[in-house]
Amino acid sequence: MKNSLLVAAFAMFSIAAFSQSDSGFGIKAGLNYNQNGDLTIESVGNAAEDIIKGSEGKVGYHVGVFGKLAFSRFYLRPELVYTKTQSAYNFEGGTKYDISRLDLPVLLGVRIIGPLHVFAGPAFQYMLSNDLENFNINDAEKDFTVGLHIGAGIDLGRLGLDVRYERGLSENEAQFVGENVTDISGRVDSRPSQVIFAVSLKL
Template identity: 65%
Template sequence: MKKTFLVVAFALIGSAAMAQSGSGFGVKAGLSYNKNGDLISSVGDGGQDIVEGASGKAGYHFGFWGKLDFPKIYLRPELVYSKTKSSYDIDGDSQDYDVSKLDMPVLLGYKLIGPLHIFAGPAFQYTLKNDLEGLTVEDVENDFTVGLNTGVGVNLGRLGLDVRYERGFSENEAEIIGDNITDVSGRVDSRPSQIIFALSLKL
């Protein structure tokens, strides 16, 4: 009985892995837990710098992917719209910093066993919008940046599940300006650091 159960279990795992094997394309969406870099603010005319670390908040993404499949490895480029959100304590108030961007990860994956695989690769990022509640954000240092994606995934039929870590390679500061002369001004680092949970569907 145990042998029969094991044979059936391995057959199901194998068929699930094969269902999403092979080259193709699909759609994906998911949630992320995001944390941008430090907010460095200058208060009033005193020139006092206050450095605030970000508190992470949930974000989301959706997009498309393609896949070139080989016996033990695969190449998977993606085009994804992402929205990240972090929170800063400014003058005692919690204010959200929203960043919208287009991501293009180019991932190289390695198939471990059955449906399990690992992957890593660069993520080319283009910033569409920066918005810090109550302040004006302008003069982003680099609209185009490069980050790193690394993670692990599992294929279940036409569905794929993965969790990955994304990190920017360098700082990417933007100037912040208050509405009044006495308001907080300074700079904020829009470099993302996030844990991403994704669900993909092969079409």
């Protein structure tokens, strides 16, 4: 009986939550301005290492879908997003680093006033590919990593605009060697540090 009441209460709570006009699902897309971590250069026969601190940010993009479950002022918003980022290192005349991955942010948000809301939550990331220009690069140590999203947005009817900051929390590096210069090798930190601008449309 107790279990039946718990199930019924959960069902009623779910129905009430979905009945909120702000709940639903939709599509989203936007631009990413990404910087990766340090690039470490090693030379054969030389124990010394040269470290390039961080990368120069470049513009990437993302596209995906989202769901939203509203509870009065609070909401839960999971997203599934394909992300393509690019950054560059001041090495060998400028070396671009491209990453493609699937992101699953799970955001908890709260409405502040009117259409304004703020949110934060973990982002689970699965790396699909990485490419360091002019070098042969191995897969990153970890395909699956975790980051953090924090941001703010406004809702204008079915249209939503938000800006957020993402920081990768899991250490993750990829090894590389030179394509033409065999005495150069190193590793690059693939953790993202990016500002994300997004437009969403509730369907």
